[in-house]
Amino acid sequence: MSNPIGASWRRLRAATWARSLEFMRDRSAVSWNVIFPVFLVLGLGYVFSGPGQPLFKVAVLAPEGTVLSARLHPMLGTPQVQFYLEPEREAAIHKVQLQRTDMLIDLTSADGRYWINTQSPRGKVLEQLLRGAGGPPLTRQLTSGAETRYVDWVTPGVLGMNIMFACLFGIGYVIVRYRKSGYLKRLNATPLRAFEFLLAQLFSRLVLIVIINSAVFTACRLLLHLRMEGSYWNLLLLVVLAIFSMIAMGLVVSARISSEELAGGILNVIATPMMVLCGVFFSIDGAPRLLQFAAQLFPLTHLIEGARAIMLDGATLAQIAPHLLALAAMSVIYLVVGAMLFKWRQG
Numbered sequence: 001m002s003n004p005i006g007a008s009w010r011r012l013r014a015a016t017w018a019r020s021l022e023f024m025r026d027r028s029a030v031s032w033n034v035i036f037p038v039f040l041v042l043g044l045g046y047v048f049s050g051p052g053q054p055l056f057k058v059a060v061l062a063p064e065g066t067v068l069s070a071r072l073h074p075m076l077g078t079p080q081v082q083f084y085l086e087p088e089r090e091a092a093i094h095k096v097q098l099q100r101t102d103m104l105i106d107l108t109s110a111d112g113r114y115w116i117n118t119q120s121p122r123g124k125v126l127e128q129l130l131r132g133a134g135g136p137p138l139t140r141q142l143t144s145g146a147e148t149r150y151v152d153w154v155t156p157g158v159l160g161m162n163i164m165f166a167c168l169f170g171i172g173y174v175i176v177r178y179r180k181s182g183y184l185k186r187l188n189a190t191p192l193r194a195f196e197f198l199l200a201q202l203f204s205r206l207v208l209i210v211i212i213n214s215a216v217f218t219a220c221r222l223l224l225h226l227r228m229e230g231s232y233w234n235l236l237l238l239v240v241l242a243i244f245s246m247i248a249m250g251l252v253v254s255a256r257i258s259s260e261e262l263a264g265g266i267l268n269v270i271a272t273p274m275m276v277l278c279g280v281f282f283s284i285d286g287a288p289r290l291l292q293f294a295a296q297l298f299p300l301t302h303l304i305e306g307a308r309a310i311m312l313d314g315a316t317l318a319q320i321a322p323h324l325l326a327l328a329a330m331s332v333i334y335l336v337v338g339a340m341l342f343k344w345r346q347g
Helices: 004-025 027-047 089-097 121-133 150-181 183-187 194-224 232-254 260-277 289-295 299-313 321-341
Strands: 056-061 081-085 103-106 113-116 139-142
Touching: 004 194, 056 089, 056 121, 089 103, 089 113, 103 121, 113 121, 150 183, 150 194, 150 232, 150 260, 150 299, 194 232, 194 321, 232 260, 232 299, 232 321, 260 289, 260 299, 299 321
Parallel strands: 056 081, 056 103, 113 139
Antiparallel strands: 103 113
C-alpha cells in the first residue's frame, strides 16, 4: 500500500523544484532583484547623508487631549514645524535619538525642558527657532547613546519594500499567467492538490527571496557599514515570517483571477498603501491614529518596525514577539483563504 503522506511530499518537492528552476532560468529577473535594491540604498544613502528629511517634526509631552497651539508656548505656533503629542517620555526621547523626531518638548513639568539630537542638523535649527520664539524658557537636554544615521534607519524600509514587490508580483503574475495559458488546467489532471501547489509556489519563492535578499543585505552592510545591534538569527526569523505572509497575500490575489492586467492593478492597489503607510522612507509618528492603526494591518509594517528594532536597538526575540505573532497570524489567514478561493481553470 502506498504512503499518501510520502506521495504528497514528493509532489510538493517536485513542484517546488520546478518553480525554482523556472525562476533561476530568468536571468533578467534574478539580476533585477539583486541590483535594484543595492543601487536604491546607495542612492538614498548619498542623498540623505547630509540634511536628511526636509520636514521638521517635534514631539510634545502634554496631557492627553491637549490642543497644541501657541497658547501653550509660542514655539507651537511655528507654521513650518509639525507638532504632535507623545504619551511617554522615554519612548519620545528614544525617537529623538534615532532622528525619527527632530525635537522633544516637555510641557508637563514645572521646569519645561526640550531634547535634541546633537548629530541632527534639524534639531540645531529647531533649537534656534525655539530661542527666538520667546515665551517661558525651556532647559536644554541632550540624548545619550549611539547616534543613528538616516541611511541606517531607511535601509530596512528599502529592503522591506523590495521584498514586498518580489513576494506580491512574483507570485501574483506567475499564477495568473499559469491559469491564462492553461498550465494550471493540465496540472489539475495530475494527483497534485491545490494546497500542495500553493505550498510549492510559496516555499520556492520563500527560499529564493531569502537567499537573494540575504546577499543584498550583506552587500549593503559592507558598503554602508550599517548598524547592527541585535541578533542576525532574530532578523532572519522575522524576515522569513514576513516573506511567508506577503507571499500568502499574493496567493489570495491570484487565487481566481485570469487577467494579468487586473492582477497587476489589484497588486498595485495593495502595494501603494503599504509603501505610504508602513514607514518605508519616513516615520508615520504624528500621523492620524486611524492611519497608524491601518498600518498595523499590513505585514510590511511589522517587518520594517521589527527589523529596525533589531538593527538599531538590539531588540530581543521577546521584544519583537508582537510582530512575529502578527505575521504568523496573517500568514495562516492568507494561506487558508487563498487555498479556499483557488481554482485551476479560467471562468
